[in-house]
Amino acid sequence: MEKALAGIDSLVAFVNTSGIRGRGTLIHISRSVAVFEVYNPFSLIQMSEVLQEISVMRGERVIYRGRGVVTSIVSTGLMVIVSVTLIDSWSALNHLEPGPALSEEFGKFISDWESGLNISDGYQLAVNKFSNFLAETSRWIEEAETAIIGDINAHPEKAARFRESIEKVVTEKLSQLLYLFQDEAARVPEEDSMIYKAFARREIHPYLLCAPFVWRTFYKPLGYAGDYEMVNMLLQESQTTGSTTYARIFHELTSSVAACIAHRNRVTIMERTLGEEAERVNDEQRVFTALTVACGPAVEIQRFIRRNPLSSQSALHLMDFNEETLEYVKLRTAEAVEESGNKPALKFIQKSIDDLLKDIHLESEGFLPSYDMIYCAGLFDYFPDNVCRNLLELYYRWVRPGGLLLTTNVHPNNPERYLMEHLLEWYLIYRNEEELLSLAPKGSEGEVFADDTGVNVFLTIRKPL
Incomplete structure (x- = not known):
C-alpha cells in the first residue's frame, strides 16, 4: 500500500497501555508499518509498547483495525512521529468487490511478496543455519528425553542432570549461530528491515517460542516490554521455565545473554545503593525515604x-502504572517483611508517566522535597530525550538536599540488539554515557558509570545541601 494522503482524510486512532486514547495524522503506511504524527506535550507512547484498537482511516473507510508495536519515536517539539509494526490482519479486504479495485489490491500483494524475496544471501544463510540447528536439536533432545527420562516432571533430578549434560554443547554452538545472525542483521538497511524480520520470524519462531522468555518478550501480554514477569525471567526469579528440556534450555540461554546479565547487575547495584543511602540517612537519625518509579517487580526492594x-527505618514508595504489577509487588514485599522481620513503611502508588509529566507544570512554590533517594531503572530505555529530561527535573524537585537521583539506560553497544529487534520485536532507545549525562537537570552535577558488562549505563545526581 502506497503512501497515504496527509490531513483529515488519513487519520490514526489508538489506545495506549494506560488506556489513554490518542489520535494522529497518517504520514505513511505499508502492509507491515504505519508512520503517524501525534500532538501531545506529555507522553502518550513508549518504545516497544503494544498499541491497542488502532484504526487507520482513509476518508470514512477503515483500512486497518488491530494492534501494533511501537518501533520508533522521534520528537520534533510538540509533535511526535511514531512508527508502528502492524501485527493483525487488514480490514481493507472486507470492503472490496470483484473488479478493478480487487485486481489492484492483489497486485499490491504480489509486489509485497516479491519484495520479500529480496533478502541478502548472507542473512538467508544465517537464518537457515539457525533454524535448522534449532529444528534438529529440538528433535534430538525430544527423542533422547523420551528414551532416557520419560516424564521429566516425574523425575526432576534426572531431568536436571540430563539438561546439564547437554546444555554446554548447545550453548557453544548457539553462540556461534547467534553471532553470525546478529552480524548479518546489523548489515540490513533500515528501509528493508521489516521484510528481513518477517523472514527470520517465520523460519525461527516455530522453534523458539516454546521458551517462556522468548514467548513473553515477543507477545507482551501486558501490552509493553519489560513487564514484571519478563523482568523476573531476566533475573531468574520466575517459576516459569518451560515444559520440556528443550524449552528449558532455550529459556535459560536466551535469558542469560549479556543484556540479561546487565539487568541482574543493575538490581545488585540498586540494592547496594539503597543500603548506602539508608546508612547515610541513619547517621542523621532520620527515617530513610525512597521512591522507585516504574518499579516493576522491585526485586531490589x-x-x-x-x-x-x-529497611525497618525506611519509608519505601513504589510507583507503577500497571495494577497487576503493583498487586504482585504488594504480595512479594509482604512475604519479604514476614520472612525477615524487617518492617519498612510501604506505600504503593498507581500512576502513569503521562500523569507524572503533568506534575511538572504544577505550582512548585511551597513544595517540600520529601525523598532521600529517587530512582527509575529501565524506564529511560523506552522514552525520548524530552520526556526523560522532564522526569529528571521532576525527580530533582522531589529529592531532599543531599539526596540522590539514580537512573539507567542500555548502552548502544548492546550485543543482543538485533536479536531483540529481529526476533523479539523489542526496541529500545539507546544512550551512551555522554548522552545519558546530557539529560541531567541544568545546574546539577551528574556522574555516569557502566556495569561490568558495559551494557548498562548509570546516571547518579547528588543534590547539593
Whole structure:
C-alpha cells in the first residue's frame, strides 16, 4: 500500500497501555508499518509498547483495525512521529468487490511478496543455519528425553542432570549461530528491515517460542516490554521455565545473554545503593525515604527488606502504572517483611508517566522535597530525550538536599540488539554515557558509570545541601 494522503482524510486512532486514547495524522503506511504524527506535550507512547484498537482511516473507510508495536519515536517539539509494526490482519479486504479495485489490491500483494524475496544471501544463510540447528536439536533432545527420562516432571533430578549434560554443547554452538545472525542483521538497511524480520520470524519462531522468555518478550501480554514477569525471567526469579528440556534450555540461554546479565547487575547495584543511602540517612537519625518509579517487580526492594535491618527505618514508595504489577509487588514485599522481620513503611502508588509529566507544570512554590533517594531503572530505555529530561527535573524537585537521583539506560553497544529487534520485536532507545549525562537537570552535577558488562549505563545526581 502506497503512501497515504496527509490531513483529515488519513487519520490514526489508538489506545495506549494506560488506556489513554490518542489520535494522529497518517504520514505513511505499508502492509507491515504505519508512520503517524501525534500532538501531545506529555507522553502518550513508549518504545516497544503494544498499541491497542488502532484504526487507520482513509476518508470514512477503515483500512486497518488491530494492534501494533511501537518501533520508533522521534520528537520534533510538540509533535511526535511514531512508527508502528502492524501485527493483525487488514480490514481493507472486507470492503472490496470483484473488479478493478480487487485486481489492484492483489497486485499490491504480489509486489509485497516479491519484495520479500529480496533478502541478502548472507542473512538467508544465517537464518537457515539457525533454524535448522534449532529444528534438529529440538528433535534430538525430544527423542533422547523420551528414551532416557520419560516424564521429566516425574523425575526432576534426572531431568536436571540430563539438561546439564547437554546444555554446554548447545550453548557453544548457539553462540556461534547467534553471532553470525546478529552480524548479518546489523548489515540490513533500515528501509528493508521489516521484510528481513518477517523472514527470520517465520523460519525461527516455530522453534523458539516454546521458551517462556522468548514467548513473553515477543507477545507482551501486558501490552509493553519489560513487564514484571519478563523482568523476573531476566533475573531468574520466575517459576516459569518451560515444559520440556528443550524449552528449558532455550529459556535459560536466551535469558542469560549479556543484556540479561546487565539487568541482574543493575538490581545488585540498586540494592547496594539503597543500603548506602539508608546508612547515610541513619547517621542523621532520620527515617530513610525512597521512591522507585516504574518499579516493576522491585526485586531490589525485596532484597533490601530481606537483607538489611535498616529497611525497618525506611519509608519505601513504589510507583507503577500497571495494577497487576503493583498487586504482585504488594504480595512479594509482604512475604519479604514476614520472612525477615524487617518492617519498612510501604506505600504503593498507581500512576502513569503521562500523569507524572503533568506534575511538572504544577505550582512548585511551597513544595517540600520529601525523598532521600529517587530512582527509575529501565524506564529511560523506552522514552525520548524530552520526556526523560522532564522526569529528571521532576525527580530533582522531589529529592531532599543531599539526596540522590539514580537512573539507567542500555548502552548502544548492546550485543543482543538485533536479536531483540529481529526476533523479539523489542526496541529500545539507546544512550551512551555522554548522552545519558546530557539529560541531567541544568545546574546539577551528574556522574555516569557502566556495569561490568558495559551494557548498562548509570546516571547518579547528588543534590547539593
